[in-house]
Structures are given as C-alpha cells and as structure tokens.
Amino acid sequence: MPARGKETKNFTTITDVDRLIHEPARLLILSYLYVVESADFLFLLRQTNLTRGNLSSHLMKLEKAGYVNIEKKFVDKIPRTLLSLTKEGRKAFHEYSQRMKKIFRKLPG
Amino acid sequence: MDPAAVREIEKRARSALRQDGLAIIIAGIALAIMAPFFLDDRLGFLLILGTGFYVFLPVILKKRFVYPRIGYARFKEKNTKSWRLLISTTLLMLFVIVLKLNAYNWLLPLYLGAVFGVIAFAIGYWHKTVIEYVISALMFLSGIVGIIATTRGNDPGLVTAIQL
Numbered sequence: 336m337p338a339r340g341k342e343t344k345n346f347t348t349i350t351d352v353d354r355l356i357h358e359p360a361r362l363l364i365l366s367y368l369y370v371v372e373s374a375d376f377l378f379l380l381r382q383t384n385l386t387r388g389n390l391s392s393h394l395m396k397l398e399k400a401g402y403v404n405i406e407k408k409f410v411d412k413i414p415r416t417l418l419s420l421t422k423e424g425r426k427a428f429h430e431y432s433q434r435m436k437k438i439f440r441k442l443p444g
Numbered sequence: 445m446d447p448a449a450v451r452e453i454e455k456r457a458r459s460a461l462r463q464d465g466l467a468i469i470i471a472g473i474a475l476a477i478m479a480p481f482f483l484d485d486r487l488g489f490l491l492i493l494g495t496g497f498y499v500f501l502p503v504i505l506k507k508r509f510v511y512p513r514i515g516y517a518r519f520k521e522k523n524t525k526s527w528r529l530l531i532s533t534t535l536l537m538l539f540v541i542v543l544k545l546n547a548y549n550w551l552l553p554l555y556l557g558a559v560f561g562v563i564a565f566a567i568g569y570w571h572k573t574v575i576e577y578v579i580s581a582l583m584f585l586s587g588i589v590g591i592i593a594t595t596r597g598n599d600p601g602l603v604t605a606i607q608l
Contacts (some may be wrong), residue, residue: 370454371517378515413512430600 373419455572537556557587
C-alpha cells in the first residue's frame with residue numbers, strides 16, 4: 336500500500352469516534368461517572384458547571400443510548416436522582432478513550 | 445482510560461465531597477473531647493465518646509447537611525471506609541491506654557503526634573486530598589513541640605491535653 340493511502344486509512348479512524356461521547360459536556364459527565372460507582376444529579380451539576388437543563392438533556396441522551404442508568408428514589412423523604420454508568424457505557428467510554436489515544440499518537444506536532 | 449487522568453478526576457471528585465471540611469471539624473471536636481482524659485485517668489469514657497463522635501457523627505451529618513448541598517457520590521471501595529476508621533481509632537485507643545499505663549508518659553505528646561500524623565497522612569492518601577497532609581505535618585510538629593515541653597519538666601498529661 337502506498338504511504339499516503341496508509342496515512343489516509345489511519346486518519347479515517349477519527350471519523351469513527353463515538354460522537355455521542357465526543358461532545359465536550361457529555362465527555363465530562365462520563366469522565367466523572369467513570370471514576371465513581373454512582374453519583375447524584377447535584378454532584379454532577381456542581382462538578383460539570385452545566386445548567387440543570389443542559390445536564391438533564393445530556394443525561395437523557397446518554398440514557399437513551401444505554402450508557403447511563405438513571406434511578407430516581409427518595410432518601411429520608413428527599414428525592415435523589417442517582418446516576419451510574421452501565422456496563423455498556425463503561426465499555427464505550429473505555430473504547431472511546433483508547434481510540435482517541437491512538438489518534439493523538441498519530442497526529443503530527 | 446489513561447490511569448493518570450482517572451486519578452486526577454477521581455481526586456477532584458473526592459476533594460469536592462470533602463470541601464466543606466466537616467470530617468476535619470468533627471475530628472477536631474473529637475480530639476477536644478478526648479483531651480481532659482490526659483489530665484485525669486478517671487475520665488476514660490471521654491476516649492470512647494470522642495471516638496464514637498468521630499466515627500458516627502460524620503455519617504449522620506453528611507446525610508442531613510452535606511449530600512443535599514454538595515451532592516452525593518459513591519466511590520468503588522464502598523463499605524471499607526468506616527471499617528478502616530473504626531480499626532484505626534480502636535488501635536489508637538489501645539495504644540493510648542497502654543502508654544498511659546507504663547512509665548514513659550513523657551513520650552506521650554510525641555507518640556500521639558506521630559499516631560495522629562500517620563492517620564491523617566493515610567486519610568489524605570486514601571482520599572487524595574492535600575489538607576490531610578497539612579494536618580499530618582502539624583500533628584508531627586505538635587508532637588515535637590510537646591516532647592520539648594515535657595523534657596523541660598512540664599506535666600505530660602497537661603502538654604498532651606493542650607496538644608489535642
């Protein structure tokens with residue numbers, strides 16, 4: 336294979352990244368959920384500095400994709416929305432991270 | 445994911461949950477409760493009261509005040525934290541009692557400074573927070589100051605009580 340063709344093939348992996356995860360706000364949300372077992376809505380709200388509506392909308396997208404599990408319950412009569420990564424979400428995030436690492440290794444500069 | 449990046453985010457998440465300093469404030473109050481024991485051996489119940497205060501009060505207060513305000517996050521090593529705390533404080537109590545029984549009372553301030561310093565360092569290491577390292581250094585320093593005070597003829601019990 337000519338060198339140029341190989342190079343092109345290497346860079347096509349950029350377009351294969353999971354775009355759902357690639358969005359900065361969702362990437363931040365998933366990063367926090369990746370390091371915890373579960374967290375509530377308020378914790379993520381404070382850590383990500385997103386607005387309630389924005390965070391809620393991103394979480395709904397992630398839930399729809401099966402990456403995040405949203406559990407609403409009452410703790411001492413106080414409502415708590417517990418969020419956690421699903422097995423699939425954890426795997427997708429790990430794969431995304433590995434792919435990005437590979438891409439950055441190949442990038443010039 | 446890059447382990448260094450994971451550690452960094454985890455560190456930030458853990459620091460966020462401890463930013464109000466509740467655990468440190470309670471530790472300070474617990475030590476203040478224990479302090480009179482070193483002036484009078486008959487006040488042994490204060491050691492138990494202080495330990496109980498330190499082990500159980502943060503759990504109760506966090507549920508009531510911290511989680512509704514800062515948010516709640518559970519890390520992967522659940523259920524081990526309170527056991528670690530309980531074991532370390534029990535060991536500490538045993539060591540204090542043993543030390544109170546022997547003839548080396550003048551070593552008490554240095555000994556306690558070292559023990560609390562190690563505990564603070566371990567907590568800082570587990571939670572990946574800086575403030576505990578500072579407290580650890582202060583504990584060691586207080587131990588050194590304490591040993592200087594006792595070697596100059598001050599009552600070890602009084603020095604330890606002031607130190608705590």
